[in-house]
Amino acid sequence: MSVLEASGLVIDVPGRKDGRPLDFAIEPGQLWGVLGPNGAGKTTLLHTLAGLRAPRQGQVLLDGESIARLRRRHLAQALGVIFQERQDGFPATVRETVLIGRHPFLSPWQQEGAEDLRLTEAALTRLELNDLSERLVSQLSGGERQRVAIATTLTQAPRLWLADEPTNHLDLRHQVAVMSLLAEQARNGRGVLLCVHDLNLAARWCDHLLLLYPDGEACWGAAKDMLVPEALERLYDQPLMVAEVNGARVFVPSN
Amino acid sequence: MAATDPTSPTWLAAGRMRRLPLALLVMVALASLLLAVGMGSVTISPQALWAVLTGQGDPLHRTLIFELRLPRALAAFGTGGLLAVAGALMQVLLRNPLADPYVLGVSGGAAVAALAAMLAGLGGVAVSGSAFVGALASTLLVFGLAHGTGSWTPTRLLLTGVVVAAGWGAMITFMLSVGPTEKLPGMLYWLMGDLAYSRGPWPALGLLVIIWLALVPLARSLNVLARGPLQAAALGVAVQPLEGAVYVMASLLTAVAVTTAGSIGFVGLVVPHMLRLVLGNDQRVILPASILAGGTLLTLADTLARILIAPEQLPVGVITALLGVPTFLYLLYRSR
Numbered sequence: 001m002s003v004l005e006a007s008g009l010v011i012d013v014p015g016r017k018d019g020r021p022l023d024f025a026i027e028p029g030q031l032w033g034v035l036g037p038n039g040a041g042k043t044t045l046l047h048t049l050a051g052l053r054a055p056r057q058g059q060v061l062l063d064g065e066s067i068a069r070l071r072r073r074h075l076a077q078a079l080g081v082i083f084q085e086r087q088d089g090f091p092a093t094v095r096e097t098v099l100i101g102r103h104p105f106l107s108p109w110q111q112e113g114a115e116d117l118r119l120t121e122a123a124l125t126r127l128e129l130n131d132l133s134e135r136l137v138s139q140l141s142g143g144e145r146q147r148v149a150i151a152t153t154l155t156q157a158p159r160l161w162l163a164d165e166p167t168n169h170l171d172l173r174h175q176v177a178v179m180s181l182l183a184e185q186a187r188n189g190r191g192v193l194l195c196v197h198d199l200n201l202a203a204r205w206c207d208h209l210l211l212l213y214p215d216g217e218a219c220w221g222a223a224k225d226m227l228v229p230e231a232l233e234r235l236y237d238q239p240l241m242v243a244e245v246n247g248a249r250v251f252v253p254s255n
Numbered sequence: 256m257a258a259t260d261p262t263s264p265t266w267l268a269a270g271r272m273r274r275l276p277l278a279l280l281v282m283v284a285l286a287s288l289l290l291a292v293g294m295g296s297v298t299i300s301p302q303a304l305w306a307v308l309t310g311q312g313d314p315l316h317r318t319l320i321f322e323l324r325l326p327r328a329l330a331a332f333g334t335g336g337l338l339a340v341a342g343a344l345m346q347v348l349l350r351n352p353l354a355d356p357y358v359l360g361v362s363g364g365a366a367v368a369a370l371a372a373m374l375a376g377l378g379g380v381a382v383s384g385s386a387f388v389g390a391l392a393s394t395l396l397v398f399g400l401a402h403g404t405g406s407w408t409p410t411r412l413l414l415t416g417v418v419v420a421a422g423w424g425a426m427i428t429f430m431l432s433v434g435p436t437e438k439l440p441g442m443l444y445w446l447m448g449d450l451a452y453s454r455g456p457w458p459a460l461g462l463l464v465i466i467w468l469a470l471v472p473l474a475r476s477l478n479v480l481a482r483g484p485l486q487a488a489a490l491g492v493a494v495q496p497l498e499g500a501v502y503v504m505a506s507l508l509t510a511v512a513v514t515t516a517g518s519i520g521f522v523g524l525v526v527p528h529m530l531r532l533v534l535g536n537d538q539r540v541i542l543p544a545s546i547l548a549g550g551t552l553l554t555l556a557d558t559l560a561r562i563l564i565a566p567e568q569l570p571v572g573v574i575t576a577l578l579g580v581p582t583f584l585y586l587l588y589r590s591r
């Protein structure tokens with residue numbers, strides 16, 4: 001099982017001081033949440049961890065090896081990324097889009113085989129996309145498109161998931177379904193890191209949290225230690241009220 | 256696993272669906288070549304054509320077919336195939352269905368460089384090599400200028416391409432006006448493509464075969480690249496080497512097309528667009544289909560150019576422009 005590790009990592013946000021270098025590891029079975037206000041660098045961090053963007057300092061290690069030295073194809077066999085933005089300039093059906101998750105596992109001369117198609121169908125079913133499978137992705141609603149992106153990564157079946165706001169555009173039921181899916185991936189021994197805006201989703205599902213401040217400061221650790229109202233209020237520059245519902249903490253903005 | 260999977264029959268059918276359009280297009284392509292060979296100032300009946308093709312028939316017909324019409328039809332087919340697949344590749348490269356070697360000024364750059372080489376007294380391979388360099392330089396110029404600091408926005412890319420193409424057009428006109436008068440009719444075709452002056456079909460057809468084979472292992476990666484460079488990189492595509500290869504390929508294809516028949520417009524735009532409407536955007540289908548359909552389109556357009564005002568002939572570029580301009584405007588209108 002794979003471990004993704006940030007070692008002395010400073011992400012490259014233009015015009016910002018270095019702040020605190022990040023040193024953490026996403027171990028198998030862990031579900032990490034990255035919290036921070038707009039512009040704190042959550043997406044930049046995620047892209048840096050995925051090797052899509054060079055860090056200013058430090059490095060990212062996959063199983064102890066620097067990802068800068070790994071081939072993209074090798075990396076893609078271990079690491080799945082769910083992006084916030086997508087380019088759908090050309091016509092493609094939902095099924096075709098989910099099937100491209102198998103790309104890293106096929107040689108250039110290979111056609112998709114029965115196993116690839118089975119994984120695709122399983123992912124379509126899991127994300128409740130069966131009825132949409134022949135539709136063009138450009139004609140989907142934001143939430144449907146989001147589920148297609150998650151299904152693509154599910155088809156890729158990576159050992160590490162990096163998800164940029166995977167609950168964006170989703171209705172409540174699908175938010176819960178997607179968070180359950182990510183938690184299930186972690187329970188099955190995969191590592192998951194997601195950027196998220198909803199404190200309560202993070203509080204309920206994540207076992208580790210990384211708080212990213214706009215000035216480059218950061219702190220991280222077990223979720224129960226990080227969910228301190230004062231720290232969160234400083235993070236978002238927003239007073240919070242805390243309630244308990246069935247033993248779980250719920251954060252509500254106060255004015 | 257496949258036998259028990261209830262969805263596999265659909266997928267098998269999908270695999271067959273991938274080959275069916277190509278088989279159909281091969282037949283249409285052959286039919287277009289037969290038509291091109293049979294029609295013209297002297298119409299050859301199907302029976303006479305059959306006699307000639309099986310090694311008999313009127314010797315006059317034999318000369319007409321094997322020395323005049325067939326080479327020209329094959330040159331048209333090769334050029335059309337090259338331009339269509341060059342357009343399809345540029346569209347994936349720029350994630351923009353409006354990209355086309357003529358509209359973006361790549362054909363113009365190739366024509367200027369080839370013409371300059373000819374005026375300098377060079378010939379043969381040097382002219383083709385010069386055209387290739389011109390195409391590469393022109394692509395780099397347009398992409399570089401349009402890219403600027405941000406990403407390629409469709410309007411910015413097209414405006415840059417159109418302006419650069421206009422610049423190349425002016426330079427061609429300039430070189431034609433200072434060039435030797437007696438060569439003028441034969442040189443005009445650099446401005447508006449014409450197959451009457453084509454230098455034989457073999458370079459174009461040969462490159463077409465090589466490119467078809469070279470694209471087989473790349474096509475699935477291009478499908479992923481069409482989803483954007485970040486997504487492609489995340490799915491294991493080495494984006495920069497692939498983009499570099501596609502850029503060189505598209506320039507080479509354009510250069511050979513231009514040295515065969517001058518700057519013919521809009522084939523690279525119309526053909527992939529029409530095919531995507533019907534076949535979707537799987538490059539494993541679209542790229543070979545573009546070769547076949549592009550070849551067919553230009554073969555038919557050239558036949559039309561020969562017979563429309565026979566015995567006079569039109570440059571084939573006029574026909575493709577008449578088809579291409581409305582299509583382009585429609586696409587631009589729809590893209591907002």
